[in-house]
Amino acid sequence: MHNNFSPLERLTRGLFLAFMLVWSVAPILFIVTSSFKRQVDIFVYPPKLLFMPTIDNYFKLMSQWQGFFTSLGNSMIVALGATLLAGIVSFFGGYAYSRYRSRFMSWTAIYMIAVRVLPPIVVTLPLFPVADTLGLSDTHLLLILLYATFWVSLNTMILKNFFDQIPSELDEAAYVDGASEWQLVTRILARLTLQGMAAGSIFVFIYAWNEYLFAMIFTTNTAKTAPLILSELMGAVDGTEWGVLFAGVTLQLVPVVLLVTLARRYLIAGLTAGAVKG
Amino acid sequence: MNSRPNLTAWFYLSPLHILLLAILTIPSLYVLWLSLNQSSYGTDLTWVGFENYRAVFTDTYFWRAALNTFFVVNGVVYVELLLGLALAILFVSGVPFRGVMFACILMPYAISEVVAVLVWKMMMDPNVGAIARAIEDMGLGAVNWSASPAMGLLLVGVINIWTHLPFTFLMIYAGLLAIDTALYEAAHIDGATRWQRFLRITLPLLVPTLLITLIFRLIFAFRMFSEVWLLTKGGPARMSEVLAVYLYQHGFRYGDFGIASATGWLMVIGSLLLASVFLIAMQRGMRGE
Numbered sequence: 001m002h003n004n005f006s007p008l009e010r011l012t013r014g015l016f017l018a019f020m021l022v023w024s025v026a027p028i029l030f031i032v033t034s035s036f037k038r039q040v041d042i043f044v045y046p047p048k049l050l051f052m053p054t055i056d057n058y059f060k061l062m063s064q065w066q067g068f069f070t071s072l073g074n075s076m077i078v079a080l081g082a083t084l085l086a087g088i089v090s091f092f093g094g095y096a097y098s099r100y101r102s103r104f105m106s107w108t109a110i111y112m113i114a115v116r117v118l119p120p121i122v123v124t125l126p127l128f129p130v131a132d133t134l135g136l137s138d139t140h141l142l143l144i145l146l147y148a149t150f151w152v153s154l155n156t157m158i159l160k161n162f163f164d165q166i167p168s169e170l171d172e173a174a175y176v177d178g179a180s181e182w183q184l185v186t187r188i189l190a191r192l193t194l195q196g197m198a199a200g201s202i203f204v205f206i207y208a209w210n211e212y213l214f215a216m217i218f219t220t221n222t223a224k225t226a227p228l229i230l231s232e233l234m235g236a237v238d239g240t241e242w243g244v245l246f247a248g249v250t251l252q253l254v255p256v257v258l259l260v261t262l263a264r265r266y267l268i269a270g271l272t273a274g275a276v277k278g
Numbered sequence: 279m280n281s282r283p284n285l286t287a288w289f290y291l292s293p294l295h296i297l298l299l300a301i302l303t304i305p306s307l308y309v310l311w312l313s314l315n316q317s318s319y320g321t322d323l324t325w326v327g328f329e330n331y332r333a334v335f336t337d338t339y340f341w342r343a344a345l346n347t348f349f350v351v352n353g354v355v356y357v358e359l360l361l362g363l364a365l366a367i368l369f370v371s372g373v374p375f376r377g378v379m380f381a382c383i384l385m386p387y388a389i390s391e392v393v394a395v396l397v398w399k400m401m402m403d404p405n406v407g408a409i410a411r412a413i414e415d416m417g418l419g420a421v422n423w424s425a426s427p428a429m430g431l432l433l434v435g436v437i438n439i440w441t442h443l444p445f446t447f448l449m450i451y452a453g454l455l456a457i458d459t460a461l462y463e464a465a466h467i468d469g470a471t472r473w474q475r476f477l478r479i480t481l482p483l484l485v486p487t488l489l490i491t492l493i494f495r496l497i498f499a500f501r502m503f504s505e506v507w508l509l510t511k512g513g514p515a516r517m518s519e520v521l522a523v524y525l526y527q528h529g530f531r532y533g534d535f536g537i538a539s540a541t542g543w544l545m546v547i548g549s550l551l552l553a554s555v556f557l558i559a560m561q562r563g564m565r566g567e
Contacts, residue, residue, distance in 0.1 A: 013368060016364065016368065017368060017373060017379070020361075020365060020383060021379065021382050021383070023440070024382055024383050024384075024385055024386055024440075024443075024444075025382050025385060027386075027389075027394075027397045027398065027401065027440070028385055028386070028389065028397075030397060030400070030401065030408075031393070031397050043406040045406070045408060045411050046408070046412075047408050088293070089293045089294050089297060090294070092290040092291070092293060092294070093290065093291055093293070093294035095290055096283070096287045096288075096290040096291045097291075099280065099281065099287075100280065100281055100282065100283040100284075100287040101280045101281075101282070101283075102282055102283050104283075105283055105287075106561070108291070108295065109560075110557055110560060110561050112294070112295075112298060113553075113556075113557060113560060114550065114553060114557055115298055115302040115303055115306070116302075117497050117549045117550065117552070117553040118302055118306055118546055118549060119500070119501035119522060119542075119545045119546070119549060120501065121501065121503055121522045121525055121526060121542070121545075122305075122306060122309055122525070122542035122543075122545055122546055123301065123302060123305040123306060123309070124529075125305075125309055125312065125525075125529050125535060125538055125539055125542060126305040126308040126309055126312065127301070127305050128530075130305075145297070145301060146301060148297065149297045149298065149301040149302060152294055152297055152298065153298070156294060168280075181286060185290075206387070206388060209390070210388075210389070210390030210391065210392075210393075211390075212390065212391055212392050212504045212508075213503050213504055217530070227390045227391075227392040227393070228392075230390075230392050230393065230396065231392045231396075231508055234392070234395075234396050234399075234508075245396075249393050249396065249397075252390065252393065253388065253389055253390070253393055256388035256389075257385055257388040257389075259388065260381075260384050260385065260387050260388040261381040261384070261385070261388075264380060264381060264384055267384070267387075267448060268448060268451070268452050271445075271448050271449055271452055272452040272456070
């Protein structure tokens with residue numbers, strides 16, 4: 001492209017970019033640096049960029065708030081479980097929508113997208129007593145089911161697009177070699193759609209790792225996830241414990257920030273395949 | 279290949295549709311039934327027809343929540359669309375250290391709403407928050423969002439934009455990348471200025487992307503709950519509630535499932551109306567294939 005920007009344009013662009021960088025990163029930096037500050041340094045105004053770092057907050061976190069580490073573990077179980085479930089379900093769904101076609105099937109695809117727009121809080125009303133009766137309240141399984149369901153629609157569309165790009169001649173060649181449909185799908189096509197599965201998985205993982213509403217309504221004790229614990233600590237923390245809270249927040253956010261940073265290519269691939277092309 | 283679906287095809291589709299039916303479709307339809315009945319914890323359903331809807335529509339708190347939702351959703355979504363468009367154009371036309379910059383802009387996408395509320399609450403704390411004190415130092419007056427519903431909702435909007443801008447930016451950026459650069463070359467040869475190229479080429483070709491992004495964001499902002507609940511609990515005096523918070527209060531605090539379900543079903547209708555543009559386009563696309 002042809003971009004001969006005038007000095008004024010350069011300045012405007014530079015300032016805007018700088019503002020957006022500070023806007024995006026400063027709050028995260030504030031959390032992470034505060035977790036390494038002593039209590040007296042956290043709320044100094046103007047904020048100090050140079051300070052004596054300390055890891056006391058992390059030691060305190062380990063000794064006083066062991067429940068937090070359990071909740072991180074719960075988050076990991078739930079996020080991995082939901083990712084896996086959504087991945088498997090969407091993989092087979094994407095295959096079917098790519099290789100089979102009928103008017104009724106197109107309607108089911110539209111229905112699949114339509115139910116995805118329902119607000120999560122609406123289904124909590126009837127699911128709350130049902131989960132109780134089935135003994136699913138406060139279990140990892142319930143959260144896994146809920147989180148996976150809210151992403152199977154988009155992931156199926158993403159995978160359908162990836163399946164569409166595999167020529168059907170490949171299917172036919174496999175059949176000629178004597179492969180069954182099941183073998184074709186699980187042995188050959190699975191390997192060729194790994195990228196699509198990765199793209200979809202990132203969305204599910206981030207969502208499940210960070211989700212608050214379902215976790216608040218459906219967990220009370222054993223399955224509490226990290227965001228829920230953090231929200232409770234946020235309300236309960238007294239004047240001297242902010243550093244410890246920030247240490248917990250840092251541990252919660254670092255894995256997903258790394259994931260987003262390293263896998264941004266897949267995020268774009270997923271969004272273009274799943275949403276823009278419909 | 280595109281065969282007609284046989285039993286195997288439905289076998290591959292069944293896990294997907296069982297999940298959707300069990301977790302989304304049947305519960306939502308049951309909410310419709312609940313909304314036509316009166317019930318609470320441990321009581322049986324009593325048929326009341328449209329009584330719950332009448333109660334909802336005559337409740338001033340409902341209208342307060344509906345208006346709040348309307349203002350926050352619209353404020354958030356259009357600001358986001360503008361910022362996302364500007365950022366996407368900036369990135370497409372070249373920025374230094376592109377990879378690093380890109381990663382930085384995307385970072386808030388990884389942050390939980392809980393954490394986002396926590397950090398913004400800290401930074402905007404009237405006594406110790408860095409941003410709040412900077413605003414005060416600039417002579418713009420004291421920041422006291424916890425006492426004023428409007429200010430509280432403004433902060434909710436800021437937090438919402440902060441967490442969702444990466445998504446909006448990514449969608450528009452992906453749309454921009456899909457535009458054929460040969461068009462720009464041709465326009466350049468014809469002597470079009472950059473502004474003309476933007477208005478005549480970029481913007482018209484970007485309309486479908488912008489529309490889809492807009493609908494997605496409207497739907498997702500419409501269900502907003504956590505930011506409001508964690509920041510203001512809907513207060514002071516229920517003045518900063520949004521629809522999802524109104525529903526939660528009635529369903530889980532007051533135990534009035536009829537009112538909560540009526541609100542829920544109204545939200546379902548609202549979401550489906552917002553989505554209908556997208557669904558109609560998608561249905562045409564599927565037929566066209």
